Amino acid sequence: MSTNNDNAAAAVIAFVSGAVIGVAAALLLAPAPGSEIRGKLADLGETAAERVRRLAREAKFKVAPKTKGADYEYDGGDAWI
Numbered sequence: 001m002s003t004n005n006d007n008a009a010a011a012v013i014a015f016v017s018g019a020v021i022g023v024a025a026a027l028l029l030a031p032a033p034g035s036e037i038r039g040k041l042a043d044l045g046e047t048a049a050e051r052v053r054r055l056a057r058e059a060k061f062k063v064a065p066k067t068k069g070a071d072y073e074y075d076g077g078d079a080w081i
Contacts, residue, residue: 030037 027034027037032040
């Protein structure tokens, strides 16, 4: 029974070690300064967050039931036509 726990622990340690070595290698071999890379990562994160918000908003409007008497259609933007 102890062998399975030892194997699992070794696998986790190997994975974490590989991740740390990969991050270190990426930072050392990056072609741009650290501040520039951090800026790009921040922009990428913001872009992804904005896209998720936009898709959630669109899904909410597409799924929302229409009210009685309303002839509005969602055009994919921020307005109803």
